[in-house]
Amino acid sequence: MSILVNENTRVVVQGITGREGQVRTRLMQGYGPKVVAGVTPGRGGEEVLGVPVFDTVQDAAQQVGAIDASVVFVPARAALSAANEAMDAGVKLVVIVPDRVPLHDVLKMAKHARQTGASFLGPNTLGCLSPGKGVLGMMGGSPEAARKFFRPGRVGVSSRSGGITSSIAYYLNKADIGASTIVHVGGDSIVGLPHPAVLKLFEADPETDLVVMFGEIGTTQEERVAEMMKRGEFTKPLVAYIGGKQAEEGTRFSHAGAIVEGGRGGYQSKVDALRDAGAVIVDNFEDLPSVTAQVLAKLER
């Protein structure tokens, strides 16, 4: 098993005719899973990279059968309507790749997800990847790179920074540690599947023994993970690194989610809460693989 994506996931790509849509469709086709349809309004009836294109997700679902996940490569301003369209067509997982989706659009998306029983990953996400099985989004970039960077294994990765997500998995790989699923939750302050939701999925996944988490200043995600651990809702070992130690309050460094406001979401409060709940906190990013290896070794004994 794995979470969110495996070799059998049936995927639709929204925005398949665009530059990013095409490049990443090639990635998914080359690495897995199966891209069964593409959607671009007004381009229905065409074919891109051998994938039939439809005007709407509804059309696609009617023509090609069940769709498990949609990956959205549309401009940020169109992300809300694209996501709602997918959820209305019965798609239960929507991956929102674009950056700069307005906050209130994400709130509306979250409401729609609650109403339709769907989940969304992102916005501002690279997506997720289960090594050797499949990828949703753009993680790895190309099939060759993804095959080289990631290997299957029993460590789950959950991260708020895209580049760091791949980095963690790659450096683990170099230390002979494989991953079950690698998830970029997205860099924004409100995301559909934040760390606590991803860790809940990893808790239920029999093929994940341990989770490595990259947290960041801002939001309450890491504090909520600590609470979950204290309540016994997440019981697997957690190795975490928290970024943003040097950031000044009130200044935003790139990720919209990474801002300390009114003293909440600061570096120390996250580190303290997680440590208190029993997580292993790594101070130097470079130490993540060796510390993970030590915790894994203890598990095996």
Next chain:
Amino acid sequence: MARLLEHKAKEVLAGSGIRVPDGFTASTPSEAATAAERLGGEAAVKAQAFVTGRAGKGLIKFAASPAEAAEAASELLGQTAGGFPVELVLVERKLPIARELFAACLVSDEIAAPIAMLASRGGSGVESMAARGEAVLTKRPFDPEDGLEEPVAREMASDCGLPGELHGAAAQVLQRLSRVFLEKDARSLEINPLAVLDDGSLVAADCHFSVDDYAVSRHPELGIEIAREIGHPATPLEKIAAAYEETDHRGTFYFLELSATGGRLVGFHGAGGGGSMMSMDALVRHGFAAKNFCDTSGNPSAAKVYRACKHILAQEGIVGYFASGSGVASQEQFHSARGMVKAFREWPLCVPAVIRLGGNKEEVAIDILQRFLADLPVPVEAYGKDDSAAFCAERLDALVKEHAPVASYPCTPTARNEPAQEEYRFAIRTGSISFDHAICARCATKPCIAACHAEILEPADGKPRLKEPAEESAHRCTECLACELACYEAKMRSIRIDLPIPGFDEYLAERGAR
């Protein structure tokens, strides 16, 4: 800035029917005196600044007469508050306040929904007062499309134990506040204090209003100059960068100048938020300070990276250039490499550089940097995913110790410098490409055609031309810059790609930089 000053925030509140004190803005002492006179002589004079707790910082003064108001304004104007100069004061009618409340809307990341808050007391530290049992603070989520419903707003007023007429008035303010919050794409919106006057009416005595950066362009009426959260007034370079970014939505380009000083300042070029922050930490550990923060990520075009490089290079006093992101990027790294080559040869680069472009297609990226920059009088070292940010910072440290910055020197840019004898030119998304077909006629290999990622060129009469239909081909150009670099490498230099940055050259001329 995606925050509104008090006077602007109150203007927006007033538009929704929430009462605010009578008042006028003033940018000079005499305007302040006139404003006080119109208010009957007595007034509060409030510095317009992005700081909280202004009263305690002496940024709010009370005047008994127009002359005193002028004096207060002259003391406040020109002060620096929270990193910003005070350029405006708000002269307001003094309020007969009987009691203070607190009302706010913000977004809860825990439930991914907006929430409204009401407290039985106002002032600073409402949350801690509530924690100590000295005030009631009540919170309710509301619908992101419909706003706070009346029964819920009334429940909140009841929670706070508000009596009779105040109960309904507070509920109404909360409902109106929730609608302003939604209409204006606010990130947080706080009325503190929400003043209860002697006559029982409610007035927003102060207001903090911040707007979602990503929605600022939906709200020209708010007059926000730069949609970024920065702790200082936007610098000219930041404004130029932000204005450019608004026009080019492929990938992310984010640039801000930091306040660091000293002799070890580095031009910093990150990719990806998390990796950039970690790379800056690595710089700091080696005794450097970043002169700026810059992020080009989300698969930006080479043209966008080129422009980012020019912003970084244009800063004064840097001793090194450090590019480092997460290390294992999904974006094709050769785009960044080509952007850097064009910028470094054109400016030219005068300080040692360490460039870490790890991840997808890093071998190509490293090869490009090494091939095209080896002849510069300053060293440029290129690394990939197996070299940590810490190692790269160490390399920069070693290079900076060996190589002081050099004066500007003659350097052959990758682009053709001379006017074309037989020009073939077309517009691309953010600039233009010009060929000198007189040179192309002498070129045996036409490497530009093979290099073009979008495959939009073809040979015609021994010269590269756009495939027909030409306009559509030009539109498909991804601005990868590969043609210009290939032409340069073939020693032809027929191609010139112009990628203007509005306001950039004017800024340099004004500064006397070039």
